[in-house]
Structure formats: C-alpha cells, structure tokens
Amino acid sequence: MNGCRIRSWPLIALLSLACIGSNECALNYRLEGSVVPIFYNLTIGLRGDADNPGTQFDGEVFITLKAVLADVKEITLHKDISINIEECSLYDVADQLVESGLNARLTTEEQTQQLTVPLAQSLAADANYTLYFKYTGKVQSDTVGLFSASYIDEATMKTKWVLLTQMQPINARLVFPCFDEPALKAKFEVHIGRPSGLSVVSNTELTKTTDEGNNRFTDHFKVTPIMSTYLLAFVVSEYQARGNSSLSILTRPAYYNYTEFSYSVAERVLPAFGELFQQSYQQLGNELLQYATTPRFPHNSMENWGLVIFKDKVVLEEPGVTDGWTQKEFTIRNIVHENAHMWLGNSVTCKWWSYIWLHEGFARYYEFFLGHKLYPEYQLDQQFVVHKLQHILTTDSLNLTQPMTSSELSIVTPADIDFKFGRISFAKAASIIRMWRLAMGEENFDKAMRNYLKQHHLSNTLPSDLYDHLRDNWPQIAYVDLNQFIYDFTVQVGYPRIIVSLSLDDHMISWDQQRFLLNASDGSDSTLRYTVPITYATNLSPNFQNLTPAFYFDKIVDINQRWSDEPIDWAIVNLKQANYYRVFYNEPLLGRIQVALTKTDHSGIPVENRAAIIDDLFNFALAGLIDYVEVFQFMEYMSTETEYIPWYAAYVGMERIAKRLTPQQLPNFNKYLSDIAVTVLDKLGVGWNSGDKVLDVYNRNMQVAWLCKYQNPNCTNQVKELFEGGTEKPSPDYRETFYCAASRSGGYSRVLEYYAKETNYIDREIYWRAASCTRDYRTHYQNEILGKGNSVDLKIAGLAQLYEQNPDLVTPIFQMITEDIEQLAEALESWPKTAQALSDLADYFTTREQQQLFSSFYKESQTLFGSSAETLSQALATVDSNVQWAEQRLGKLVSFLAQRNGAAGLTMSLVMMSTLAGFLLKL
DSSP states (O other): OOOOOOOOOOHHHTTTOOOOOOHHHHHHHHHHHSSEEEEEEEEEEEEEBBTTTEEEEEEEEEEEEEEESSSSHHHHHOOOOOOOEEEEEEETTTSEEEEEOOGOEEEETTTTTEEEEEEEEEEEBBBBEEEEEEEEEEEEESSSSEEEEEOOTTTTEEEEEEEEHHHHHHHTGGGOBOOOSOOOOOOOEEEEEEEETOOOEESOOOOEEEEEEEEEEEEOOOOHHHHHHHGEEEEEOOEEEEESSSSEEEGGGGGGGGGGHHHHHHHHHHHHHHHHHSSSSGGGTOOOOOEEESSSSSSSSSSTEEEEEEHHHHHHOOTTOSHHHHHHHHHHHHHHHHHHHHTTTTTTTEEGGTTTTTHHHHHHHHHHHHHHHHGGOOOOHHHIIIIIIHHHHTTSSSEEEEOOOOOOOOOSHHHHHHHSSIIIIIIIIHHHOOOOOHHHHHHHHHHHHHHHHHHHHTTOHHHHHHHHHHHHHHHOOOSSOOHHHHHHHHHHHOOOHHHHHEETTOOOOOOOOEEOOOTSSOOOOOOOOOOOEEEEEEEESSOOOOOOOEEEOOOOOSSSEEEEEEEEEEEEEEGGGGGSSEEEOOOOHHHHHHHHTTSSGGGGOOOHHHHHHHHHHHHHHHHTOHHHHHHHHHGGGGGGOOOOOOHHHHHHHHHHHHSSSSSSTTHHHHHHHHHHHHHHHHHOSSSOOTOOOHHHHHHHHHHHHHHHHOOHHHHHHHHHHHHHHHHHHHHTTTTHHHHHIIIIIHHHHHHHHHHHOOOSHHHHHHHHHHHOOOOHHHHIIIOOOOOOOOSHHHHHHHHHHHHHHHHHHHHHHHHHHTTTTTHHHHTTOOOOHHHHHHHHHHOOOOOHHHHHHHHHHHHHHHHHHHHHHHHHHHHHHHHHHHHHHHHSHHHHHHHHHHHHHHHHHHHHHHHHHHHHHHHHHHH
C-alpha cells in the first residue's frame, strides 16, 4: 500500500452540473429521510382472469417504518397518480391503532409523485410504526410498474397473457405506495391473488397457496433480503419451468426446449461469481434464482433479486434458427451481466442514481471478462475493445457527454435519472474499471472487490467507499496521485489524446496530451487534462503482455520523455488499449508502425492495438486533425490482416466514408477495398463449416457483407457458385448475409421462393430482407413492396434494403418511387411512414444532383404529405449537410483513390458505369 488516502471532492466540483434556476429543480423530488422503511407486507389482488388480465388491481400494504428524527409530524413517501388510496391508518409497534381515516387528509404532489400523510401527533424517534394503505392500481399499457404482455399459444392458437413488473428505476410507486429511493432498503413479504389456471413467481420461494373461493387463489412468498424497492418483482403466467427449486428458467411451454443452452450457462455463471467474490449467491440472503422470459419488455433484461426477467430473444435458442454463435454470445453476456448485479446492485446498492455506474459499469465489465473466462472461444476480452471501449470513446468526445459520477443535486428529476442510465454509466465505467484492474493487477483488484462487497453487504455505498478498497490494495508504485487519477476519469468528463513523437535521432520518445474532442468548437472545455497511465513497447522491447503502467503522466506536467540508449524504430503506446485514451503517432513513427504491421505476425503487435490505431486514425480524421488520405494510406497494411478485431474497427470507420461517396466515386473505393481484403477473403472464403472459430464466423459474415455489397467480383462469384451448387442452409449467424449476397448476384427468385415457403417467422423475415438485396429493384418494388400480402413493417424494411445494399442504385430507386408516390403511401398505409421512408433514403444521397431531385420532388408533392412534409424538409436539410461535409472533407481522399488505382481504376470505373447504364436501360 502507498498510504495515499482518497479525499472527498470539493462541493463546488460536485455541484458543477446542478440545475440551478430550473423550475423543475425548485421542486423537492427527494424524500427528506426523516422516516425510513423497515418492512413491507404487500398484497396484490389481480382482478382479471386467465383469458383477460384486466386493467386494474387491488392492493394492500403494511409498511413498518420508524422516524430517525425527533418531532416528525408527517410521513412523505412516493405514489404514482394511477394509485387510488381508499384507506390509510397508522399503528404502533404493538399493532394498536394510532390514527385512522388518514386518507381524508392525504396530500399529493403529482409532479414529484409524492404522497404526504399528515399526523395528529409526532412520531416517537426510533420507534416502529406500521402505515397501512388499501388502494387500487392500474395495469399499465406501457412497460413500467405492473403491465401485461401477450403471446399466441401455438397449440391452441389462443391469446395468452403474462402479467409482470418492471420497477427500475422509480416505478415501484406505480404498484404500491413506497419509499422509492435506492438507499431506503427494506424487507418485503409478497402475496399475489390470482385466478385459477395461472401461476406466480416472485423474488423468493413460494411458501403456500390459499384457496380464496370462486376459482381465486393467493400465493404467499418468503420474506426477501433487505433490498431497494426497484428490485421487487413478480410474474403471473402459464409458464413452464426448466431446472430445480434453487435455479430455474420459466417460459411459455412451446419454448421449453429453447432454454437448454441458457440454463447450462446459468449453472456455470452463478457459482463462478461465488468463487470470484468468495461469497456465494446463497450467502447474500436468497436461496432462489429464477429467470423468466417475456415477449415485451423495455430492456433486454432486469436484475430483480431472485427473479431476473429477460426478453424472449435473449435466452431462447431455437435449433437451426437462433442457435448460432452470435445468439449464444448474446445469451452468455446477458446472463453474466444480470448475475453480476446480484452482488453489485442488489446486495451492495448505490445510495443514489447519480453514480449508477457502481452497478452497471461493473455488470458490463464482468459481462465481458468473466464471460471470457468461462467461454474463451468468444474472445470477449478482445471484443470488448472494439464493441464497447472504442464506441464509448466516440460518445465521450462530444459535448453531450456526462461524467460517470454526477453530483446528487444534479440528478433529481425522472429525466435526470434516465440520463444517468446511458452508455457512460455502462461502457465508459466498464472501460475505467478495466483500466484500474490492469493498472493495479488482477489479484489486487479482485481482493479489493471482495472486501468492498463484504463490508457493504446489504447496505448502500458512495463511489468513495469503493475507492477506499482500491487504494488499500493498490501496489507500491512510482509516484501517482491516486485521488487525482480517479477523479480525472470519473468526475471529469472526456479523455485525452496522447501525442507520441521520436526525436534526437530516434533516441528520445516523448508524450504530450490534449483533451480529444470531435468538434473543438462545440462548447466543451478543451483545457481539461488527465492523470494518465502510460504503457508502451518498442521494437527493442516488444513486450505487449506487461500492462502495468511504466509511469503516470501527471496532468500538471506538459511533456514526458524517455531516453533510449539505442535508436528506436517504432513504439506502440497503450498496450492492448488497456487505458482510456487515444494515441496520436507523429511521423515518422506512424509510417514505421505500418511497416512493422506488414511483417511476420505483425511484429507481435496485438489485435487490440491494431484495432486501436485504425479507430484512432478514423476519429482523428473525423475531428479534422488529419486527412482521410492518411487513414487509407495506413490501412494498406491490411492486405496482410486476417483477424476480426482490426477489421471490425476498419469497417466501423469506413462506414461513414462509403456512405458519402458518390456513385461515380464508388468504383475506386471498391477497388481499394478489394485490394486490402484479398488475403482475408482468401483465408475465410464465403462458405461455412462446423470447425470455424467464433471470430472467423463473425469475420466472414462482415467481409462477405461488405465485399459483395460493393461488387467485389471474387466475393460475388464465389457466393453465386456456392448458392447455385448447394441446398444446405447457411448457419444462423450467416444466413441473411449469404442469401442477401446471393439475391444480389442473380439468386433473387430462389431466395424469394424460400421466403414464400418458410413458416418460421424468424427465418421468413431473414429471407425477406435477403431477397430485398436484389439489384432488380423495379421488379421487387412493383411486385412485393407495392403488392398485397406483406406487412407494412416488412415493406419498409424491404425498401430500405434495396438502396442500402445497392448504394450505386440510390438515384434510380428514388426516381422509381417518386414516379407515383401515392402508390407507396397506399402500400405503407400512411403518409407519415412514407415521408420517413423517403427521409431514410435521402440520407444516402451524395450528390448535388440528387439533392436537386429531392428538392424538386418536395416542391411538387409536399401538399400530399400534410404535416409530415416537415419530415421531408428536415431530410432536405440533412442532405445538404451531408453533401457539404463530403465536399469539404473527402476531396483529397477521392483524388488519392483515383490516383492509387490509376488506369486500372479508371477502366474499372468505366466498365461499372457502362454495366449500370446497360442494366438501367433494360428496366
């Protein structure tokens, strides 16, 4: 230990985001804390039957509470407007009536959703009382509080209903009057009255069922551990369970066989967390863990203690349809994520939503890194870099970003709370947690987490409670102000760009820093600096495994330098992109790195760093710090690259560029892409086999999607040959990509036939989207999109596929649609949907000529759209902005690609344009 204490942040810093002067903030959304709950005895009586869930329910709740201050003359708690109080009484610790008829004196504040119970006499401090409410509530139509979802039972073709709850973050108040803040924990005893034919599960084990007569029953459940209101849950259904009395998955009977894989994951994950934290799930205070599925939910999943709820798509694997690698990874990650919450969120809970990252950041982190430990074939440790870290770096370089830790005074309204449940609290927090763990070492980090979880079991925490344990277990190191290091990446927004240079005949390596912003004029504070852990390797010492910082770049130091006795050829900074920043390599360093990457095994440079360099370069170009020519010149090395992780970063970066190139410029881009992807396509091919590695499956899918879309002849010909010569279905991961490419290269009629014959709705939609990739756009539009028999949603999706998958055909597709726009409006059964479809198409316009086409159409036809004409007007402005951006930013790149391809590029361009012209003449 270094003996460095974590200090409390100055109040002025924590108030920086407070909403001073706002009318909303003048209202008191927070409870005063003079009264705290201890126990809820809650009864919910459902009014509906098995065939109809009804729109209301009856409720009773006895809340045991105590005053923690003297002279408390009123009790304030939360209640939504949909709750109607019929009776309210107060009892003392001996269950003697203290006051009755309180419902006549209740006051409510609708905006803050607070209910105040005035009392005739003060509560005795630290004495227990019971507050009783009898009330009615509403079964919600949206997915909050207590709501209903329906599905069609395949055996009887009857509609079946599921009643379920979603309380997070502040929706328990829609189900019962309560103290609906995370710090106000209590125990719960739940009783659910329901009709016969349905069953109920809740957070804990069912203890008994009582017969109430008239085919009504009440299910009674064990008392829960001490927990926050948002974790209370129950599900009323006709579900079937897989598993045993301690671990089970519940879903509709027809889906029982689809839960085998998810159950096998659940069996592995729960004990793995118990071993990691040295505290079993049962030791947390609940013997039971159940998963329930639902066809309708606001999120993928929710971590209710003992009853995790998942959308159907998350944990169901239908053999041959949704049991591919992608789906299984999705299942693994979600189950790991929600299991992490049993410790981080349920047992140990944040005191307020302003630092919800204490839950979500850790759950996201373990989702990938415990997931990787259990299922290494998915290489989730590497995938985290491109799927989470690099994505959040983009968000965190914009003015709209937020800090991980906000002041409590700045997060008060429901909108404020929703704002904290964003990607910063998930992906950035997970990235910062990863940085801490790698900087302090795995064993030290794990010990810190175990001590934190054990000390604060069943209680609430602030970020400083976590930092105490990180500090106590941080290894002795060269000087670093840990307080400042933590503050800079949690209370401050953003992150730095580390600028790396070689000098003094390559003996001196230097580091400088600036805050990275995608738009330096967007109002963000560009002067922010950070305490930065620096890891690096050179050609002289190519050790990429030691992720312990070589030093910390103090924020008050302008430049850091290191001398090498031997000249350095190349250096890589931020090994495996372990730390939260971007790296800008000055020349000649960047060029030398490119050379190193073309050598055997890429000179040992890891895939994470190859992806990081590509992602950084694209973002530096987007920010105007370099030209896109430099990015595309560097990516020439990828003619030797075959790994998924760098290619994923490359395609994310190229997406913006490819979308803004004109039809005349696309042939040179196509040639460039074909050249740099030749090795990876040769390695992977377009076929599939059972021996494929997971990331090879993902990589092939991505390569074929891109290369065939941009008319790579090798890709197109291979797909055509394989499609014409075989009848075996591609794997679920690859099915849409392969059939889309096949439809585009002459297999349209056959793919459309597959669609017409398919009965499984998932595969049916896949075939539809794939058929819609055809270049025979007029036939598809006239017969299928304007024709009868397909849903509006499918028609909208099919129309989008036509131009998204054939970017060179955007103009003739637009002209075809607008020849008779009323036909499309009739097919889509809506002018607003037609306006949105045209707006989506216009986002693919890249030329002034296309802009003029759209402008003329708008002038001639806007009256047809009524109020939806505004959608077209906004789209027209977007087209102008997109074209302007391309004109200003892509000119040098366009020239580079043309010069690079030379005569061959010109010939290819002319051939493609001639082919296209001939094709259009035939339509």
